[in-house]
Amino acid sequence: MPPGTHILILGGTAEARRLAAALTARPGLRVTTSLAGRVTSPRLPPGELRVGGFGGPGGLGAWLREHRVAAVVDATHPFATAISAGAAEAAGATGVPLYALRRPGWSAGPGDLWHEAHSLADAAALLPALGRRVFLTTGRLGLAAFAHLDGLSFLVRSVEPPEPPLPRHTVTVTARGPFTVEGERELLRRHRVDVLVTKDSGGSATVAKLTAAREAGLPVVVVRRPPAPAGVPTAEDVPGVLALLSRAAADRCP
Missing domain, CATH: 3.40.50 (Rossmann fold)
Structure with a gap:
């Protein structure tokens, strides 16, 4: 990813904090994590921080344009369906690439x-x-x-x-x-x-x-989890998201 690239993380999870740490360790990247503001004393990620809603998909889309965001990573809780749906709508309206970070769900084992x-x-x-x-x-x-x-x-x-x-x-x-x-x-x-x-x-x-x-x-x-928005490239861990971002950046290079 070229220097100056601005990435927005929709956060609130441990995976979002780990992703922010991995991205801020790369020279020249601008990383902003957005938190919903529902927890009084959240664990804060490195990088820039934004707290509070955007005012729906239209507000998020306007924020993406104003702050020249190059990519959005939805690393919210698997049950944060409204946020995920709004991110998909805003990404579709603005053309900003959207990726999702979703840790694997649990599976029953012997004795469960x-x-x-x-x-x-x-x-x-x-x-x-x-x-x-x-x-x-x-x-x-x-x-x-x-x-x-x-x-x-x-x-x-x-x-x-x-x-x-x-x-x-x-x-x-x-x-x-x-x-x-x-x-x-x-x-x-x-x-x-x-x-x-x-x-x-x-x-x-x-x-x-x-x-x-x-x-x-x-x-x-x-x-069980609700379905994620269709058509959003998804990874199960931070290395997977980094690979998606790097691949997309390489595809954009002439």
Whole structure:
């Protein structure tokens, strides 16, 4: 990539921070990471930083033109569907190349008792038949899908305090990964959890809960990822994204 190339990273994940570090280590590149601003004390990446929304795809497109962005990398959470869709629309309108960084999802292994759901509402519908004490690790948003389950008790863990409405019988824990298997075992035991609910976030920071649930023989409701926008070149790790960017830069050279 030639000196002066401006790359925008739509961030908020560990992979986004690692990508920013890799790109800022290359001389002459300008790297800006955009954060949604939903976390009070986020882990900040190297390079330039922008916090807050763009005002929709039109606002993002205007920002790309104004700041002469040469490429956008969508390294947001796999469930940040609105941001990903908006980035695809803005890239299509401006002609700025868009790439996606998506860590692989989790897969069930021997001994796992997984039940797949395609939404939080689907997950809530499965719970009454699976357990009474629920460890809910789907983040602080969208908990209204479980609010009607008065007969169940919930342990809700999220980085920031969850937003209401919440289930009537809820204990909240604010914590940020990575988590250890030993710590997750103790949490399950202390709260007498008998079913786990998680999004298929992938990665290693929060996978320990799945190991602890397997060891305890607990059922796990896994909310599968929504599909990514079609036609966006995607890599599973930082080296893969760097290869995509380098290949695109080489193709643009005469």
